Amino acid sequence: MTFEAFAGQTLAGVSLGMVWFLIAAGLSIIFGTLKILNLAHGSLYMLGSFCCYQVTVSLAHVAGNFWIGVLVAPIVVALVGGVIEVFLLRPIYKAEMIYQYILTFALVLIIGEACKMIWGVGYHSVQVPWPFQGSIGVFGLSFPSYNFFLIAMGPLVFIGLRTLINKTDLGRNIRAVTENREMANALGTNVPRVYTGVFMLGAWLAGLAGSLWPPVSVVALGSDMAVVIDCFIIVVIGGLGSLAGAFVGAIILGLTTAFGLYLIPKLAVAFGFILMIIILLIRPYGLMGEPE
Amino acid sequence: MFLKVEDIDTYYDATHILFRVSLEVAEGETVSVLGRNGVGKTTLLRSIIGLTPPRKGKIYFQDRKINGRQPFQIARHGVGFVPEDRDIFPNLSVKENLEMGVQKNSGRSGWDLDKIYTLFPILKERRNQWGGTLSGGEQQMLTIARTLMGNPRLLLLDELSEGLAPLVVRAIKEQILLIQKEGVTILISEQDSSFVLDVSSRSYILEKGHVCWHGPSQELRDDSTILDRYLGV
Numbered sequence: 001m002t003f004e005a006f007a008g009q010t011l012a013g014v015s016l017g018m019v020w021f022l023i024a025a026g027l028s029i030i031f032g033t034l035k036i037l038n039l040a041h042g043s044l045y046m047l048g049s050f051c052c053y054q055v056t057v058s059l060a061h062v063a064g065n066f067w068i069g070v071l072v073a074p075i076v077v078a079l080v081g082g083v084i085e086v087f088l089l090r091p092i093y094k095a096e097m098i099y100q101y102i103l104t105f106a107l108v109l110i111i112g113e114a115c116k117m118i119w120g121v122g123y124h125s126v127q128v129p130w131p132f133q134g135s136i137g138v139f140g141l142s143f144p145s146y147n148f149f150l151i152a153m154g155p156l157v158f159i160g161l162r163t164l165i166n167k168t169d170l171g172r173n174i175r176a177v178t179e180n181r182e183m184a185n186a187l188g189t190n191v192p193r194v195y196t197g198v199f200m201l202g203a204w205l206a207g208l209a210g211s212l213w214p215p216v217s218v219v220a221l222g223s224d225m226a227v228v229i230d231c232f233i234i235v236v237i238g239g240l241g242s243l244a245g246a247f248v249g250a251i252i253l254g255l256t257t258a259f260g261l262y263l264i265p266k267l268a269v270a271f272g273f274i275l276m277i278i279i280l281l282i283r284p285y286g287l288m289g290e291p292e
Numbered sequence: 293m294f295l296k297v298e299d300i301d302t303y304y305d306a307t308h309i310l311f312r313v314s315l316e317v318a319e320g321e322t323v324s325v326l327g328r329n330g331v332g333k334t335t336l337l338r339s340i341i342g343l344t345p346p347r348k349g350k351i352y353f354q355d356r357k358i359n360g361r362q363p364f365q366i367a368r369h370g371v372g373f374v375p376e377d378r379d380i381f382p383n384l385s386v387k388e389n390l391e392m393g394v395q396k397n398s399g400r401s402g403w404d405l406d407k408i409y410t411l412f413p414i415l416k417e418r419r420n421q422w423g424g425t426l427s428g429g430e431q432q433m434l435t436i437a438r439t440l441m442g443n444p445r446l447l448l449l450d451e452l453s454e455g456l457a458p459l460v461v462r463a464i465k466e467q468i469l470l471i472q473k474e475g476v477t478i479l480i481s482e483q484d485s486s487f488v489l490d491v492s493s494r495s496y497i498l499e500k501g502h503v504c505w506h507g508p509s510q511e512l513r514d515d516s517t518i519l520d521r522y523l524g525v
Contacts, residue, residue, distance in 0.1 A: 172384065172388050173392070175381070176384060176388075179381045179384070180379055182379075183375065184381075184392065185362065185363040185367075187364075187393050187438065187442065188367035188368050188393075188395045189392065190364050
């Protein structure tokens, strides 16, 4: 493997990891607070991709249309998330886990079919936006600058979320509800509203990831399941409910995937699972999770 | 009536816990609920705060019907609940735990951080520690202090003395006397009558989910046969 290939795969792996982190962070926060494993989280990501694509098409002649999409699409996805939480999830919190899986899996099918009806089965592409069309030279090699932008988004969102959760009143309420929902409720915290807020935040993150990834890939059906499986691996590796764990897990899986694809393409799909098995054997509660 | 519980029936899933329980508390009064373990004392308080809503009957607080509302709504009306199992938030700092009790725009005032720290100096000392690092007695004080931060008009105290050393129980008793002086109405449940008979004016005794006796606490102090019958081992 040449140095150029090594550096290229590293960059690709980390940028993929950072986009995954956005999705996994939402999945992890939702699981931590609502105790819901949202199988439809990848669908929210895919919906974000299609929405952002739609904005770039509808505003094809408007300068900065991609960035308008990045602004609008996550909000649309967050609103869809809000509707899902209030009208569908709320009635089943007290039911057994299996009902949550059935419901969120039904959402996978519904959102998938809805996207198919609206945008069809073809592949759609989104142009790499201004000002990241060019390349950046590192060690005499040149790399697409949009990847550096993606890589910067990860730590930015990570720090933003950490600040929100650890330093604000809203974050304190979220942590309190996560630790003891009943007591927070009895003290006057509007727990259902915190639930809706957390689900919308997770959906917004998925929508953001969905908006940011298409310029390096394509917008197409099927990305929902692919992404949600990868993000499950990430949160399991990192430790469910741990933001730092999701961050580290995302980078590890991103690199594993990128180098796996390069070295043994036929086995690429298996690498994530092998990695998960190895880490779970060593640390059953994930890298940064705490034993129950 | 300040608090009026009218013929409530409360269940945990299929288990019938409270049977047509009625109870009244006047403003400024301290009333105790006595009974052996498992007779429904905790369930009664949880019914009032809405965590285990009654299936039948009505609960009025300041002449407003509160059963059927969410716990956070009942709390915002001015009902403060202090749970028996010291349900603090272990991974929130002591100060954050106290902040969780604050109810903005409630129109009620009196308690704030400064006053709480004066009443419970140990909490001031430990304000930046995680709640989970406090001792049992300190956690119990934190649960009381946290609820006081919401300036409740009615305080529901559930088995405060359970599992605490006698010295800590005495300290908590003194704090209850201070809280009484602030004009807070208190409904307190206890298994150990010696702790509450001195601080309450009236008592209710529960047995198997029924109110089997109620009257002035003085009578229970004077006539030990009643206590022996319902609380004796």
